[in-house]
Amino acid sequence: MLEHLRSQGGGVARFPPLDGDGYQLSDTIVIDFSNCEIELEENVRLTKRTKAACFFFSGARSAYLRNVGIRGIGGLRTVDGNARNMRGFAYALHDTLYGCVQFRHVRGWHASYLYGYNGLVNGIRAIECADGLVDHCEASHARFDNGVTIDHDPTDILWSSGNSTSWANTRVRDVRCWANQSFGAASYAASGTIFERVAAFDNGDDTNASLVSQGGGISAEHNALDPSHMSRNHAVQIIDCTAVRNRNNALWVTAAGTMVQGGSFSDTVAPRVRSNRTGLYGFNVAIVASGSATIKGARIERGASGGIYLLATAHGKPSLSFDGEITSSGGIGIQARGIAALTTSPQSQITGSGHGKGHHGVYVSNLGRAYNQGQGRVRLAGVISGSGDQAVQIEYVAEADLSGSRFRNNGGSVVAGAANTRAALADGVVNTDQNRKNLYIISLAPSVESATVRNVTGDSLVAPSLNLAHYKRP
Known part of the structure; x- marks a missing residue:
């Protein structure tokens, strides 16, 4: 079917309804040509027991694919990555090719009405892509990383501050992410990502010390491998999102230029097993290194350790402009160490920071010296x-x-x-x-x-x- 579409310059590959348990894939389906749409009228499950993705839209830096996508027809369709049955895989940071649905080097892409379940590394992931849309999807039980990830290559070769066409410019909307090993939804080194009405719950890791990222609800991250990347305006927007009952942090920000509008970040769980030396984990919101955030109209409540924590690292000094509500923080409303700037508006409210000594507003x-003294x-x-x-x-x-x-x-x-x-x-x-x-x-x-x-x-x-x-x- 795909070879025929390739010869025709593109088209629609349809998986029609089946009797029984849906389609079983013995290996990754690779789409390496433009103008191709996958339509699923039935669930799909990968049966391979070594590392693989289900669907991989794969271009090249020298030849981007254009106008490709995958969507469920007649309701949400499950794409099962079979991670729980895979053996012999050792996760490494930026090992990115093994999600349920994967896009790489694509401009103009979409995934809609899909449930990415049980992916080896991710549920749905786009790497060095632009002009994308993840719409009405769900992602859960990613074994090693995030439910949904918008990611630029660590070298960021394509990025240019004056050329927005080099940005990710991707919208993730009306998406639910839960029970993923790291974050529910993440933007990594990607400019122009918009998370809109994303619900992230019960994500994050407690015990696996080999993971660099401990995970949580939603993240807006810079590229820690490139010092020149730290101060870039990532223009990430997080609009009317909800993150609840996640481990470590509900919202993790290291990207400069992050805007949070509305939404709720609550009930974060502090780790019980892994190290929490700085006390950062258990706060609902963490703004770290050169991360800068403007938070407007958001409600932040019932963090195990506190509401918002700003922490400097060798990568930079964080900033926050806050115009929202922090309630019942469980420790400290806003705690900051090594900041560049902290501002709260006349309309902001910080209430109920706990009882007893050390529970400050x-x-x-x-x-x-490491914390911007003076x-x-x-x-x-x-x-x-x-x-x-x-x-x-x-x-x-x-x-x-x-x-x-x-x-x-x-x-x-x-x-x-x-x-x-x-x-x-x-x-x-x-x-x-x-x-x-x-x-x-x-x-x-x-x-x-x-x-x-x-x-x-x-x-x-x-x-x-x-x-x-x-x-x-x-």
Whole structure:
């Protein structure tokens, strides 16, 4: 059938209905010509017991395929990769050729109404492709990696900041991903990926220390193999997505230029077996290295360790602009170490960060040469309430600005504190705490080089004339 379509310059290869258990493939079906559409009216299962994909649309860097795809007809069709029965495969990072459905070097591609189940490495994957669509699909039980992956080659030969046709420009919409070994849905080194109404749940690894990526719900990642890649604007959009009950993190961001609009990220599970030395795992959202994210209208709640964690590495310093809601974080609302910038909007809310010492609303420390000490900017506004300890603690940054913040019902003896900070500003801060332990609304350690505190108001439990600002010049 495929040879006939090749001779005709393309066409539709249809798998019509069968009686019984559907189609069984003894090996990979490779499509290496353009203008080919696969239509499945029946489920398909790979029977091969050594590494293989089910369907592989394969072009070349010198000759991209164009206008190819695969879709289920009459409902969702299962493509079973038979990974649970395969033997003799050792996973290596970027070993990418063994998904249920695979695209490589293709421009103009789609996968729709498919269920990629039990793939050896991935469920559905596109590598160094552009102008793609994954629509109304599901992916689960990928044995070694992600459910859905949009991936550019690690060398990124095709990428150009001024040429958007070199980007992935791929939309993943109305997709569900669960029980995959790594992430439910991932964008790796790919610019222009859009995740829209993606649901990722029960993904991530706990025990396999050989995996570089521990996985979780959804990821927007840079190419860690290329230092020049770190600061690129990946223009990844994550719109109205849901990530719940994933191990490690619901959302993992290392790509600069990530936009999150709406959606919910919740109930992340911390690993019980594998190492969690930095404490990063168990936070609903992790923004790491040179990752930068703008989060608008998202709800982040019930993380095992906290809401959002920003962590610097040798690859860069992260940034966040937050305009959403963090509730019942289980530890710290926002924790940051080694940031370039952190901003929360006047409309943001950080509530219910747990009970007891160390459960802060926002905790920022750039202490240490590896963590941008003495640099970075923090600007906090909005509501911070229900923290078991201080609402805010900031140290070792260049600038801390709490203007417009509103505090209530926090448990620490200091509502907001700053130390080892070159400049601090608190203007228009309102404190309505009902906790008698509060001694100071604003506490500035002697190490702060300059500060302005004005228009700070508190309730009757705080004596403004004595305790409004505790500040000594060095």
